[in-house]
Amino acid sequence: MIVLNILLYYLVIIPISLLPFPLLYGLSNFLFVLFYYVFGYRKKVILGNIQRSFPDKTANEHEEICKKFYRHFCDLIVESLKTFTISRRQVAKRVVCKNPEVINKYYDQKRSVIIAGGHYNNWEIFAVGVNDLIKHQMIGIYKPLSNLYFDKKMRATRSKYGLYMISTKIVKQVFDEEANNLTATLFAIDQSPSNPDNCYWMKFLNQDTGILFGVEKYAKEYNQPVIYGRINKEKRGYYSFEFYDVTDAPRETAYGEITETVNKMLENDINALPQYWLWSHRRWKHKQPANWNKADKKLENKITTK
8 A cells, every 4th residue: 555655646746746837727627627527526515515505596606606616626636736846935926925914913922823714715835835924833733644654745745834733633732832832823614523512503604514613712721812814816826815813812702702703704705705615525414413502601611721
């Protein structure tokens, strides 16, 4: 198995990654034809997610969003492959921060922060380039891949220009270890929770949705300001990102307030340009438990303030 992984990496992934962007986008155009017209890759999942999220749109509008998503998704594939060999100079050219002062002011105040964001636009190139654009040490939380070889390659790629990658299994440990350093910890807020009984439930894109509670939990436990991060697609291959203050006093917020605020901000971005969200994942595979009750604040009860 390891031999096959090595051959795939060095004979397929790296040669594709070394292609100049015009050729990569030619490949993306070809993949679009295959995925959309020939194979219909996950089309039932994608179109179903879109239909349930936008019940007021017509069938033609659903299909148009679906088609635009496939075009963006194919760009995302080749751009993600490019990150394996992309230079620091190329990243700086293609990824810019519009308002670094929003987050940098907390560095000047000697406060670490939490950044909430979603799988919207190109989060891979954001991960590679963000540490050079802010003052804090950026920490990215990721779920390890089952393939250990590609897990190692993925971590090396994302972290090669300064991002500190940590497993979901050691988040609290790292928060404690980094208590005396100025960090910005990035949480992906739109992943499907593994346990529907251990998450926060709210309406998101017109559906009952289980929401990961980590942003609110750690913000309150470590008293760190929360910032929402938006990634914008300026044009093909070029991105910008913006930061928005959510709260600088997390312990003064009501239960669920931070969680609902950041997810509604992501929802607004998706409503504005829906083709750029990751519709191909099974976001709504869990149903809300019949006995779930927001009033019992069971997730907040797990927080131990310091």
